[in-house]
Amino acid sequence: MIHTVRIDDTTPSGKKILIELHRIREGVEFENPAISGIVPEGYVPIDEFFDNVERRITKHYEENDLLK
Numbered sequence: 001m002i003h004t005v006r007i008d009d010t011t012p013s014g015k016k017i018l019i020e021l022h023r024i025r026e027g028v029e030f031e032n033p034a035i036s037g038i039v040p041e042g043y044v045p046i047d048e049f050f051d052n053v054e055r056r057i058t059k060h061y062e063e064n065d066l067l068k
Contacts, residue, residue: 008014021028033040044052061067 007017009018021030031038033043058067
């Protein structure tokens with residue numbers, strides 16, 4: 001049987017579990033979204049990310065009269 005598990009690697013226990021899973025070679029497989037083509041929920045492409053950042057910075061500067 002195959003189990004799909006979500007591990008939060010920002011927590012100490014999540015990091016510990018991942019380290020242990022990386023040690024085990026047999027029966028453990030990690031999915032790579034770049035290879036599988038399955039995009040994780042909430043993923044934002046890099047171009048869109050930087051466009052949003054630039055838009056937010058410009059808006060902040062305009063609101064605080066920092067642009068000359």
